[in-house]
């Protein structure tokens with residue numbers, strides 16, 4: 001590992017840096033930038049020292065560089081993901097997998113997904129009653145998880161969806177705890193994950209129920225998820241090419257996809273890709289939705305403008321074919337993702353030396369390209385701390401000033417899918433509900449697993465909008 005001694009940064013013990021980062025990520029990141037400048041180190045337990053790059057030229061180089069200059073480093077999440085997931089692949093192998101996995105996420109298919117997304121959002125929102133207090137993050141998670149299970153995995157059986165939702169939430173709640181985190185530091189993420197997968201294999205036999213013992217129960221949840229994933233893969237494999245081609249779900253397209261040499265994904269590869277789509281796709285979208293609602297609810301007039309836009313584009317009904325016309329709603333989600341990105345930095349490893357802000361970062365340096373600092377940098381944004389969705393209505397930001405979905409050849413594969421889904425959910429919320437923030441503690445960003453999420457899960461009070469519902 002290259003010497004990071006020449007890069008300034010806090011000398012506080014890694015455990016203290018982690019505690020500060022977990023409790024007040026915005027405050028800690030701002031403070032470190034103020035103290036040490038555009039390039040500084042952060043040290044978290046069990047990880048190599050990471051060099052944060054918050055300098056516009058450095059960010060430009062890192063967000064526009066490709067396989068020759070940079071590698072992606074996703075080691076921090078290996079303990080919840082299989083080794084063959086696209087996120088761990090490098091160079092030619094990554095390029096090949098991207099080629100296979102990109103088409104299902106593009107184009108006209110979004111409209112069919114839009115209708116499913118609306119139905120799944122409505123199913124959750126219809127449970128909101130006048131005077132209810134809701135923790136929005138939980139509701140948004142339920143919607144985004146159902147969307148993945150329906151649109152990506154193609155699961156339509158309600159009972160199977162419900163069981164899988166419970167197993168996924170149970171598994172993530174279990175594994176994203178300090179105990180498991182400590183175990184990954186001592187034993188390595190891959191060992192902890194392999195241990196859980198071995199212990200969970202018994203769930204591949206039908207009829208098993210999860211254990212009550214904490215560690216075995218986490219393993220069993222993972223085993224139960226695997227059992228459904230392998231079963232769904234096997235069901236697709238039994239279909240003829242024609243039947244497979246008629247299905248809309250992304251799993252069917254991945255089963256049918258072929259590399260240039262005519263081979264396709266193996267079952268294990270497919271399982272690992274499904275896990276990254278599942279874990280990478282639902283929590284991130286749910287949290288981004290919460291921040292969009294938080295910004296809209298705390299800036300008077302925003303909700304009314306969103307509502308007026310839906311009314312003028314769709315009237316009192318809903319038309320998934322017109323989602324792309326909801327420009328202001330799209331701008332609200334972009335502007336809130338600028339101020340509150342769920343991933344504060346994108347992890348990279350240099351293949352070649354990089355000179356930035358008068359410093360030399362040698363090949364091998366682990367970097368975090370700072371989404372948080374760049375998206376609030378007064379050198380690239382006017383009034384950077386103000387919520388002004390209009391800036392995204394009238395202009396398009398460049399990839400090196402706005403990159404909540406990452407950048408370059410590694411940019412989020414589900415970005416278009418997520419943007420579309422967020423417009424659907426936000427449109428349905430403003431059409432059918434009047435929400436107000438619950439008068440609890442002020443909302444602030446906290447680290448939740450690998451995302452920066454609103455504290456308290458964003459509690460709100462609910463009033464239904466009956467006139468619109470009656471007309472719809």
Ligand code: HEM
Nearest residue numbers: 086087280281284285288405406407410411412413414418
């Ligand atoms: C608002 C929601 C989302 C956010 C903020 C987000 C953010 C990110 C980020 C920051 C990365 C790393 C990119 C990089 O290293 O440059 C990433 C990668 C990825 N995301 Fe997302 N994501 C979201 C939703 C989704 C959804 C809905 C899916 C799929 C259903 C998805 C699938 C993926 C995949 C497969 C990768 C790895 C891409 C690759 O290795 O080439 N994400 N995402």
